[in-house]
Amino acid sequence: MTILITGGAGFIGSNFIFYLLEHHPEDRIVCLDKLTYAGNLATLAPILNDPRFRFVQGDICDSAVVEQIFTVEKPHIVVNFAAESHVDRSIADPQVFLQTNILGTATLLESCRKYGVERFHQISTDEVYGDLPLDRLDLQFTEASPLCPHSPYSSSKAAADLLTLSYHRTYGLPVTISRCSNNYGPYQYPEKLIPLMFTRAVSDQPLPIYGNGLNVRDWIYVEDHCSAVDLILRKGKVGEVYNIGGNCEISNLVLVKRLLHSLGKSEDLITYVADRKGHDLRYAICSDKLQTELGWHPQTDFADGLRQTIRWYQDHPDWWCPLLNS
Numbered sequence: 001m002t003i004l005i006t007g008g009a010g011f012i013g014s015n016f017i018f019y020l021l022e023h024h025p026e027d028r029i030v031c032l033d034k035l036t037y038a039g040n041l042a043t044l045a046p047i048l049n050d051p052r053f054r055f056v057q058g059d060i061c062d063s064a065v066v067e068q069i070f071t072v073e074k075p076h077i078v079v080n081f082a083a084e085s086h087v088d089r090s091i092a093d094p095q096v097f098l099q100t101n102i103l104g105t106a107t108l109l110e111s112c113r114k115y116g117v118e119r120f121h122q123i124s125t126d127e128v129y130g131d132l133p134l135d136r137l138d139l140q141f142t143e144a145s146p147l148c149p150h151s152p153y154s155s156s157k158a159a160a161d162l163l164t165l166s167y168h169r170t171y172g173l174p175v176t177i178s179r180c181s182n183n184y185g186p187y188q189y190p191e192k193l194i195p196l197m198f199t200r201a202v203s204d205q206p207l208p209i210y211g212n213g214l215n216v217r218d219w220i221y222v223e224d225h226c227s228a229v230d231l232i233l234r235k236g237k238v239g240e241v242y243n244i245g246g247n248c249e250i251s252n253l254v255l256v257k258r259l260l261h262s263l264g265k266s267e268d269l270i271t272y273v274a275d276r277k278g279h280d281l282r283y284a285i286c287s288d289k290l291q292t293e294l295g296w297h298p299q300t301d302f303a304d305g306l307r308q309t310i311r312w313y314q315d316h317p318d319w320w321c322p323l324l325n326s
């Protein structure tokens with residue numbers, strides 16, 4: 001089976017490629033990635049000469065590039081990780097988010113329709129549901145929750161989800177969608193919370209926390225996200241949306257304090273900065289559907305995952321140092 005993975009030079013896409021090569025050595029993988037600031041070919045360096053793998057640098061919005069891949073590689077499955085993914089950047093400059101996240105997804109869907117695939121899988125986010133109040137811990141997002149995105153990033157992802165579902169209903173395209181909570185683990189660009197705080201803490205720089213730091217996120221170790229997507233590709237029902245969560249809600253402040261503690265650094269490094277515009281309060285995701293219908297369960301608890309992640313960043317300054325201030 002040939003699997004086209006877009007955005008595979010980024011954080012989750014690269015972890016997913018490593019996961020597939022390890023768990024499905026019979027599959028061939030083609031990665032299409034534009035190599036934006038968030039894409040890093042160094043991550044994929046160990047597999048660039050693997051005969052089961054091919055890397056193509058290109059834009060998912062470029063239909064000529066996408067069609068060329070479909071003609072030559074005839075992928076059975078397409079998994080779309082490619083996206084502009086950082087909320088702060090979407091607030092500063094939304095345009096490229098609309099371009100890549102909506103029009104790029106549209107370009108992929110069109111090629112899937114034209115050439116035919118066994119599955120198009122859209123990697124979405126829990127942020128499409130909006131947020132929940134901090135004082136209603138009984139509430140969680142299910143797949144039936146209405147879409148209510150609040151940032152240009154999450155709005156563009158919600159638009160892509162709707163477009164994907166419309167291709168199923170209108171053209172019968174075999175699609176699935178997964179909506180996952182906050183990922184952490186190796187190869188995450190150091191603008192995102194955990195690697196940002198790690199890279200600053202190790203050099204005793206102030207750690208900027210938005211507002212009062214009480215905003216809550218659900219955290220999942222990236223390998224658990226990868227195993228969930230793999231299961232959905234092989235066992236999921238077409239036309240369906242699956243939530244993926246780590247069942248691990250933590251406020252930003254508690255998370256950063258834990259990180260500082262693990263590194264033996266003082267909490268005095270924490271500095272509170274003006275809150276993010278429209279900052280979502282709490283994300284909490286119910287993944288019962290994935291657990292009961294497909295038998296998926298996250299394997300890594302937060303303490304272990306954080307320890308492994310910290311160890312990875314400690315052992316790989318050659319990977320993240322060049323990215324600071326880039």
Ligand SMILES: NC(=O)c1ccc[n+]([C@@H]2O[C@H](COP(=O)([O-])OP(=O)(O)OC[C@H]3O[C@@H](n4cnc5c(N)ncnc54)[C@H](O)[C@@H]3O)[C@@H](O)[C@H]2O)c1
Pocket residue numbers: 006007008009010011012013032033034035036037038039040058059060061080081082083084085086100104123124125126157179180181182183184188189
């Ligand atoms: N990081 C998270 O916590 C999280 C949580 C839920 C969902 N997601 C979703 O998972 C996907 C991957 O997220 P990530 O954190 O790995 O992102 P990332 O920013 O680390 O990687 C994105 C990758 O996409 C590539 N890319 C960007 N624009 C492109 C284009 N026009 N054409 C081709 N490639 C392009 C980049 O070069 C990069 O390699 C995204 O769709 C994101 O919305 C992320």
